[in-house]
Amino acid sequence: MSESVLVIGSGPSGVHAAATLLSRGFRVRMLDVGHMRPEPVRADASLNDLKRTLPDPTEYFLGNRWEALVLNDDEEEYYGFPPGKQYVFQGANAHDARTRGFDPLFSHAAGGLAEAWTGGSYPFDERDLGPWPFGWQELAPYYGRVAERIGISGSCDDDMVTHFPVHAGVQPPVPADAHTQKLLSQYEGARSAWLAQGARLGRARIATLSRPLGHRNACHQSGRCQWGCPTDAFYTPSITLRDCMADDAFEYVPGHEVTHLALDGSGRATAAVAKRVDGVEERFEANRILMAAGTLSTARIVLTTLALAGEEIPELTGLMDNRQVMMPFVNLALVGKPFEAESYQYHQLALGLDPGGSHDYVHGLITTLTTALVHPVVQSMPFSMKSSLAILRSFHSALALLNVNFADDRRSENRVGLERGGDDEWRLTIAYTSAADESERLRARLRTLRRLLLRLGCVAPPMMTRPRPMGASVHYAGTFPMSGSGGDWTTDAHGALRGIEGVWLVDGSSFPSLPAKNLTFTLMANACRIAEEAF
């Protein structure tokens, strides 16, 4: 009989570790809370078809409890969260966490937080991997393997190849909408000025099919991305989870939230202890446990394990997250043109700004924002509702959003701990302080980006540029960093946890640095690597 491995969590790390283990002949049991994605409504309909033909389109778009309605008393985001994706956060923030300077998000969805991602799949290059105990050559095959598994489209021969190394499995880009084409032609005209600033623009690498893959069809431009791709052309981890479930060697155990691990006398983990929805505790014995609950939940499980074993609870240092800044802009050449509702909706362009040094590399994603609801934007504009609506209608085809991502590094002041809360339950404590030079760095980079956009004929009004709070990008990492040299509460190069034997961390916990590029693709590739090489 083949050996069995216990995987905790079904996010991008968990499902790709599981798929790799299955391909190696292991049996895999996966513990998960596992709220399922609802069945898509009318998979063949385009966005405007839905508005025309659904019996109550308002309920579909705003939610039957008004979840996606953004009124003028909360001015945080330009998007209402689509009702069709509520399952991603359902019940997951019930845990009490005491936080300072950090607004964490958790997910109990089958597929994890990446069920609500936007598909950016950017390999870390040699420089990004500087602090890691291995380099591009070691990771590249796994990027390729994941790309072949999930389907990634993008360009392998435009300017962004400087930052996005080429690996196997990249399909041609999905057809660009008119605004994206316009921006690319404007970039051709401004290219030398951009390059002189260390800036580049090119097609995004996204987990969206431009060619059929297995049983999944290519993107058919329904314009429904934001509301949940109805055809699986856009990848989310629940697709891999479903593929795993087709394998007899895979056992999915939903409805279980792991609280801690059981240790034997020698400090080796022998089982995971989970609480069922009905509150009953269950033990799952295992020789090998792969933790893929997500950086914060993994930290909670490990720290609770130590607390219940009567050991001293360490304070984990080095929590990281990407600072994101939302920079809406207007492409003056497109003002007053009609827009295409039926086009790919997430980012189609990626931007790199590289004044030198990995920490300084700024990663930008450009979304042309066509089918998002307009009322959240209109109410946030500094004019009367009537004028704001007129301006938005005039600028609708010309609007775009640049989402700017900044790198983070491990700093000792950023801590994750555990304490007993008021209800006597264990709760996480999270404290985050931005780097001292952050605001200065942000200001300088944003100024440069605004000037670069101007070169394309695009205006980014400074008062509409909004930094998101730390925690909002949901790129959490760095609590148990991989280290070649050892040290308390680190992992080895294969994610094996130093301190508790029999446990491998395959999620973001073990990232020793966090480049500006979205981490999800690397989470998958790294989980593959560990599942292939660790034992």
Next chain:
Amino acid sequence: MPRRLFVTGASGFVGRHFLQAARARGHSIAALSRSLPAGEAGDGIDWIQGDLLEPDAWRDALRSDDIVLHLAAATGKANAERHQAINVTGTRALLDAAAHAGAAHFVFVSSIATRFPDQRHYPYAHAKAAAERAVREAGIPWTIIRPTIIVGAGAPVLESFALLAGLPVTPIFGDGQAQVQPIDVHDLVARLLAVIDALPASEVIEFGGPERLALEDWIGRIRAVRSGDAPRLLHLPLAPIRTVLAALEPALLPVLPLTAGQLATFANDGVAAAHPFHDTLSCGFTPLDDSLAGSQLQRLPAVAPDAATLTRECHAFSRHLIGCDAPADVVESYLRHEREHNVGPFSAFEHELLERARRGGLSTTLADAYAARVLRTGLVRRKMTLVLALLETHRETFESIDAPPAASPFGTWWHLITRGLAEVAVTAIALAWLGAAHWRASREAIA
């Protein structure tokens, strides 16, 4: 020791707070007010309806050994004659009646403005100073209280400053360095009660709040608490503006957003002088930000409008935004949302603004423009946002919202330019007209 108090200005801003606290302290109270507050019968207060200038209506309610607390005053945009009548003649009438009845003590709530060195064009300060002289000379044991700017939920002066702080560009008259020391109304009331306990005779006591700050920083604090950002300040020369306003006042007082006299705050330090009585106080201070935040967060109780009103409102906003009535489904969703999430206005004025907004036509346009500048988180903008959200997800209306407003890019630019000019004009009218109404609504009425 519980006493019997005779309080004027009892339904005013300070009066309402004082009555509540005084009653809790066990004092028995006779309260004079021009209009009786609704629904407060049986509250243990002996309400007397009457005008300060018509003593026959209330003279007999004064008793010997009463402590008189004189809060009633004309403030803000009243004209010089009215200031003189209410603040001087009215005070004299009250003093006469009190002396005649044998009142034990007369506590006069005056203003820090009476000792502003620069009182040009400021009839309020002149009248209050004259009233102070009358109090000193009346032959009744007296105490004069001079508060600084009074803040707290619904404070009239705070609302006026908030109006300034909320503008896209906030005019600062002069250098903005005049000092202010705002005091929370609860803190002031606690001090008034302490004065009534101790009755320090022949003393002038000034009360200020926990912080002294420059006027332009004060406006910045209001802005920070209310909208989370910093105001853009525009410094204007103080002297010529006061002169111009003073010249315009005789003709245009009802519509001017502010008076020359009110600008004295920009020219004078308004901080409380130290007084030995301060050291005897056991009551503390409300932190300034709490006073400001409290006054923002407090909505009035929601009153559910009937379905016909909501339907009319929904159509008016739909016509305003996209030029046609709302489809029946949109009205239905609108009614459902408002039933499920009915919230109240921040102030009586906001309620009035909503009533104007639902009238349709120019009235809706002006209310929208005014809300965009001054009440961004208020009900009018909230309800218009809801109507827009419903229209953009409805089968019959989404396309008109998705389409550019004109057929060609040139037409769109032209539309934007005319829209911009209209916005400027409408905003100017709205700020002048509704701003004046807002200002009036937020002034303290005389008792």
